Amino acid sequence: MAKLTSREQDYSKWYNELVVQADLAQHSDVKGCMVIKPYGFAIWERMREVLDGMFKATGHQNAYFPLFIPKSYMSREAAHVEGFAKECAVVTHYRLMNDPETGEIIVDPEAKLEEELIVRPTSETIIWNTYKGWIQSYRDLPILVNQWANVVRWEMRTRLFLRTAEFLWQEGHTAHATRNEAIEEATQMLDVYADFAEKWMAMPVVKGVKSEAERFAGAEDTYCIEALMQDGKALQAGTSHFLGQNFARAFDVQFQTKEGGLEYVWATSWGVSTRLMGALIMTHSDDKGLVLPPKLAPIHVVFVPIYKTDDQRAAVCEKGAELCDALIGQGYEAKLDDDDTKRSGWKFAEYELKGVPVRVAMGPRDLENGTVEIARRDTGEKELVPLEEAKDYIVKMLELIQEELYTKALNHRVAHTTRVDTWEEFKEVLEGKGGFIEAHWDGTSETEEKIKDATKATIRCIPLDQKEEEGRCIFSGNPSRGRVLFAKAY
RNA sequence: CGGGGCGUAGCGCAGUCCGGUUAGCGCACCUGGUUUGGGACCAGGGGGUCGCAGGUUCGAAUCCUGCCGCCCCGACCA
Numbered sequence: 001m002a003k004l005t006s007r008e009q010d011y012s013k014w015y016n017e018l019v020v021q022a023d024l025a026q027h028s029d030v031k032g033c034m035v036i037k038p039y040g041f042a043i044w045e046r047m048r049e050v051l052d053g054m055f056k057a058t059g060h061q062n063a064y065f066p067l068f069i070p071k072s073y074m075s076r077e078a079a080h081v082e083g084f085a086k087e088c089a090v091v092t093h094y095r096l097m098n099d100p101e102t103g104e105i106i107v108d109p110e111a112k113l114e115e116e117l118i119v120r121p122t123s124e125t126i127i128w129n130t131y132k133g134w135i136q137s138y139r140d141l142p143i144l145v146n147q148w149a150n151v152v153r154w155e156m157r158t159r160l161f162l163r164t165a166e167f168l169w170q171e172g173h174t175a176h177a178t179r180n181e182a183i184e185e186a187t188q189m190l191d192v193y194a195d196f197a198e199k200w201m202a203m204p205v206v207k208g209v210k211s212e213a214e215r216f217a218g219a220e221d222t223y224c225i226e227a228l229m230q231d232g233k234a235l236q237a238g239t240s241h242f243l244g245q246n247f248a249r250a251f252d253v254q255f256q257t258k259e260g261g262l263e264y265v266w267a268t269s270w271g272v273s274t275r276l277m278g279a280l281i282m283t284h285s286d287d288k289g290l291v292l293p294p295k296l297a298p299i300h301v302v303f304v305p306i307y308k309t310d311d312q313r314a315a316v317c318e319k320g321a322e323l324c325d326a327l328i329g330q331g332y333e334a335k336l337d338d339d340d341t342k343r344s345g346w347k348f349a350e351y352e353l354k355g356v357p358v359r360v361a362m363g364p365r366d367l368e369n370g371t372v373e374i375a376r377r378d379t380g381e382k383e384l385v386p387l388e389e390a391k392d393y394i395v396k397m398l399e400l401i402q403e404e405l406y407t408k409a410l411n412h413r414v415a416h417t418t419r420v421d422t423w424e425e426f427k428e429v430l431e432g433k434g435g436f437i438e439a440h441w442d443g444t445s446e447t448e449e450k451i452k453d454a455t456k457a458t459i460r461c462i463p464l465d466q467k468e469e470e471g472r473c474i475f476s477g478n479p480s481r482g483r484v485l486f487a488k489a490y
Numbered sequence: 491c492g493g494g495g496c497g498u499a500g501c502g503c504a505g506u507c508c509g510g511u512u513a514g515c516g517c518a519c520c521u522g523g524u525u526u527g528g529g530a531c532c533a534g535g536g537g538g539u540c541g542c543a544g545g546u547u548c549g550a551a552u553c554c555u556g557c558c559g560c561c562c563c564g565a566c567c568a
Contacts, residue, residue, distance in 0.1 A: 003529095031560070086566065122568095156491090156566060163567070216568095236568060275568055306527050345528040363527050373527080490568090 004353075006287045011231040015282060019160045022290045022354050024277065032158040032165035036274070039354065042298035044168065044274055048148065050200055050296075051170065051272065054192050060144045060172060065126050067150075068117035073125040076250040080124065083217020087154040089119040089165075119152040124218060124243070124269055127173045128251040135175060135265055137256045142185070143175040161278035162235075162490055169273035175265045177255065179244075182266035183221075186242040189270040190223040193238035201276065202293040202405035203227050203283045204413050205237060206436070206485060208461025213445050216269075220244035226460045226485065228413045229282040232434025234460045234487035237279050240270035278490070283409050284378070290355030291378050293405050294398040301327055301334040301394055302356045306344045306363030313340070316362050319387060323360065323372070326391045332398070352377060357401050358394055362387075378405055419483070423474050426486070430455050436487050440471035440480035447476050451486070460485045 004021065005013045019025055024040030027033075036044065052062070068091060075081045095111035120126065127145075134140060148170045158164045172189060176182040190207055197205045205225035215222045219241035227237045248254070248264040255265055284291040294300055303320040307313040317338050324334035337347055344361065351359055359375040366372055372390050375382045378401050385393050416435025420426045429437055441447060441459065452458050466482045473480050 027560080029559085083567095151568095153567070155568095157562090157564090167568080169568080239568070271568080273568060308526060343526055343528090343530065345526085345530080347529085349529045361527070365527075 004287055004289065007230065014287070015278075016160065018281060018285060018289060024281070024290075025160045027160070030165075032155060034158075034160050034164050036168075039298065040277065043280070043292070043296055044277060046296050046298065047196075047200070047276060048170075051192075051196055052146075052148075054196060055146050055170075055172065058144075058188060058192060060146045060174075062147060063145045064147050064149070065123050065130065067120055069120050069123070069126045071116045071118055073129055074118055076125060077218045077246055079246070080218035080250075084121045084153075088121055089152045089154055091117040091119065120149070121151055121153045122269075122271075123147065123149070123151075123171055123173065124247055125251070128247040128253060128267070131173075131175055131265070132251050132253045135253055135255050138177050138258055141175055141177045141255060141265065142181065144172075144185075145174065146170055146172040159278075161274055161281070163275075167274050169271050171269060171271040174268045175248075175253070176268070177257070177263075177266070179266050182244075182268050183242050186221070186223055186240045186268040186270065189268070190225065190238070190240040193240065193270070193272060194225050196272075197225055197227065197237055197276075197279075198406065200293065200295045201280050201283070202295075202402055202409060203237070203279060204406065204410040206461060206463055207465075208463045208485065210239075210461060211445070211448055211459045211484070213448050214459065214461075216241045218243060218246050219269075220246065223464075224461055226436075226487075227279055227283065228416060228436055228487070229279070229490070230412065231282070232416055232488075234436065234485075234489040235275075235279050235282070236460070236489065237276060238270070238272040241268060243267035243269060284405055285355065288349075289353030291405070292355035292357060294357045294402050297355065297357050298333060299335050299354075299356050300332040300398055301358045301360060302347075302351050303334065303336045303360045303362070304344050304347045304351075305336075305338060306361055308364065312364050312367070313338075315367055316364070319362060319367070319372075320360070323387070323390055327394065330391070330395060332395070348375075358397055360390065360394070376401060378408075420474065421471070426457075426474050427455060430457050430486075430488065434488065436460070436485050438483040439474045439486055440469075440482075441484045441486075442473035442476045442478035442480055444476075444478075447473060447478075451475050455488075457486045457488050460487050460489060 004017050007014045023037050025034045025036045028035045092113055093107045093111045094113060095108040096105050097108040099106045131143060134143060150166055150168050152166050155163050155165055174185050176185060194205050194207050197203045205227045207225055210222040210224055216239060221242040223240045224236055225238045227235050229235055245264040245266060247267050253265045254262050257263055281290065284293065303324055305313060305316040305320055307316050317336065320336045324336045327334035348359065355377060357377050361373040370387050371384045372387055373382055374385050374390065374393060376397060416433060417438065418429045418435060419438045420429055426437060426439055448459055462484045469482050471480045472478065
């Protein structure tokens with residue numbers, strides 16, 4: 001296995017190589033689409049499992065809506081169709097045939113669909129068209145539904161996990177009787193995402209609101225969590241939208257109030273995708289490969305036996321099996337790698353590449369001394385520990401790794417968040433150390449656009465905890481009431 | 491869609507400019523042996539419509555024409 005390109009040398013090459021070499025995913029033969037390999041999918045499954053539990057705990061239920069959306073639905077909400085029109089895959093026919101002349105398989109020109117179908121880029125339209133039939137009175141509200149699905153957005157340029165033509169995600173779609181209830185739902189789900197990112201992915205995030213230019217097509221407000229990657233670029237890790245009554249109006253979804261009036265329903269939608277995999281990778285990993293937070297690692301501990309003779313092998317593996325069983329008994333995934341066709345050094349490198357948080361090695365010397373060597377993936381530290389203490393030691397170590405990964409990532413973000421008051425300084429920080437920049441902005445899309453054209457930096461969000469502070473826009477010099485977060489983004 | 495690059499064994503590549511035995515190398519794979527505390531070594535072996543289709547030629551991976559696909563850089567985006 002070739003060595004990874006270092007992050008310093010070429011961060012984006014490092015990422016691409018890591019994803020492929022750690023067996024997370026590969027490019028498929030279909031342009032812009034990826035194959036998620038079993039090891040990568042195991043991580044996604046773990047994320048899905050945890051998030052699904054959090055959605056259920058907040059009162060949501062899962063359902064499933066169609067992959068195909070009639071073209072006419074898309075055009076009902078003006079901003080929505082405008083936002084997605086340029087990246088929609090369209091189904092126009094429903095049958096193939098053999099070309100009578102060449103014998104080749106061709107699209108049967110007779111089998112043209114009367115109404116073309118869009119492959120969903122998101123499901124608001126089909127869902128609100130359905131909700132119309134579900135909602136008559138205030139008693140039918142709220143509707144709290146989530147779906148796990150694939151969606152297609154025909155991207156020009158793609159990158160494994162970060163941007164692919166087809167990706168996996170979840171999309172929550174809720175319907176409420178009041179504006180406030182919907183806003184509460186949207187912010188609640190943002191909190192769920194932030195919680196998940198920080199407690200499970202060990203990835204600190206900034207909660208905020210998108211500017212008008214970055215807002216979801218069809219939303220009144222888009223809340224987001226923004227994370228900072230090791231290369232100083234920001235990554236939007238999740239979004240939660242307050243949709244107002246836009247979709248209710250577009251699909252004529254009204255309900256009768258207690259008082260007998262007729263009102264449009266208030267809506268939210270919220271989602272996270274396999275993009276979180278990219279975020280996870282770029283938050284913690286190093287030049288040796290993947291680094292995974294224990295809470296999401298498919299394998300927590302790997303035991304690598306070291307031996308010369310068959311007797312030694314049997315003896316060491318027996319101890320290894322006991323230790324693994326003990327860990328499994330405590331709810332951890334522990335793997336004894338007794339594969340005789342690979343040598344220990346090869347295994348060490350392999351598990352480091354795959355980000356297994358803790359590695360235990362035991363050889364003849366350890367057998368004699370009653371010890372094992374325990375190595376931490378994140379710091380690379382190794383320690384000799386008495387065998388009988390190994391289990392408890394490892395359990396504590398896993399907790400510690402989870403905490404310290406978060407702390408390390410948080411320190412990185414703090415160190416790469418810069419407060420800036422002039423345009424010169426803004427450009428300098430952006431070109432130099434990168435990261436988040438806290439700066440004053442006059443609140444207009446025109447200024448945001450001009451800053452983007454000049455520097456490629458965008459407003460990642462207006463932080464929810466933004467402090468009131470009189471200032472002047474770094475670009476236009478017009479008055480501003482508080483700082484927003486700028487960065488170059490993925 | 492514009493600019494660049496690439497397509498030769500499972501993967502990574504050389505060979506192409508300047509046509510000429512049986513198309514080569516590294517990794518991986520198989521067999522045997524020696525090894526085994528940080529990606530082992532030796533020996534032997536298997537594996538190819540040289541992206542596709544035409545053309546030029548005694549002869550094409552190599553030259554010509556057309557097509558297809560992918561990757562990278564830009565505009566668009568979770």
